[in-house]
Amino acid sequence: MIACPCEVCTSADKKDKRLRSSILVESADTTIVVDTTPDFRYQMLRINSKKLDAVLFTHPHKDHTAGLDDVRAYNFFQHKSMPLYGNSMTLDAVMRDFAYAFADKKYPGVPNLELNEITLDPFMIGDIPVTPIEVWHLKMPVYGFRFGDFTYITDANRIDEDEKEKIKGSKILVVNALRKEKHISHYALDEAIDLVQELQVPEAYFTHISHQLGKHEAIEKELPEGIHLGYDGLELIC
Ligand SMILES: [Zn+2]
Numbered sequence: 001m002i003a004c005p006c007e008v009c010t011s012a013d014k015k016d017k018r019l020r021s022s023i024l025v026e027s028a029d030t031t032i033v034v035d036t037t038p039d040f041r042y043q044m045l046r047i048n049s050k051k052l053d054a055v056l057f058t059h060p061h062k063d064h065t066a067g068l069d070d071v072r073a074y075n076f077f078q079h080k081s082m083p084l085y086g087n088s089m090t091l092d093a094v095m096r097d098f099a100y101a102f103a104d105k106k107y108p109g110v111p112n113l114e115l116n117e118i119t120l121d122p123f124m125i126g127d128i129p130v131t132p133i134e135v136w137h138l139k140m141p142v143y144g145f146r147f148g149d150f151t152y153i154t155d156a157n158r159i160d161e162d163e164k165e166k167i168k169g170s171k172i173l174v175v176n177a178l179r180k181e182k183h184i185s186h187y188a189l190d191e192a193i194d195l196v197q198e199l200q201v202p203e204a205y206f207t208h209i210s211h212q213l214g215k216h217e218a219i220e221k222e223l224p225e226g227i228h229l230g231y232d233g234l235e236l237i238c
Pocket residue numbers: 059061137155
């Protein structure tokens with residue numbers, strides 16, 4: 001948190017350095033990111049990324065979309081537009097927030113974006129199967145995504161019973177857990193633990209962690225078996 005003097009924000013532990021929430025999903029021949037955060041450019045530089053085939057959006061909040069302009073580097077090196085996938089609400093916001101990229105007469109060098117509206121129907125991006133899962137962020141429907149045995153859900157505080165069915169059987173679940181105190185639109189730590197246990201997913205990692213949750217090392221020790229705090233740079237094989 002900018003300007004915050006708390007023990008997390010001033011911690012020397014690398015695992016307490018939390019950029020905005022996003023994941024990169026990679027198969028033998030396809031690379032996707034879920035959300036382009038305000039930190040997107042640095043996150044891609046940090047992993048020395050050379051290739052990106054598509055962007056999937058969970059929802060239109062700025063902490064999940066603000067970095068989109070920087071996909072123009074991939075436009076330049078890959079010589080093609082960047083496919084974006086999101087529900088209609090999210091794509092409307094992208095067109096509004098990045099209106100210059102959709103203008104009739106574009107300024108040279110603006111990102112070249114291709115909009116693909118998705119619903120809850122499963123689809124493929126390259127060789128990666130994607131199943132959208134609708135979750136609730138207060139009153140906003142947000143899309144989580146299941147890729148094979150791996151499910152990613154962020155910015156949720158409630159999931160309807162039939163959407164929960166889509167998560168069951170996953171080997172790994174990444175889900176948001178903001179802090180210990182209850183929050184209006186995000187799962188708190190104990191709510192996220194309850195969800196993992198209810199769905200009986202054997203391995204889970206928490207993301208979208210606020211500095212209010214506390215230090216990684218301390219919280220990690222409090223978690224039940226099979227449940228961990230995620231951290232920037234964490235890699236999972238599934
Ligand atoms: Zn949000």
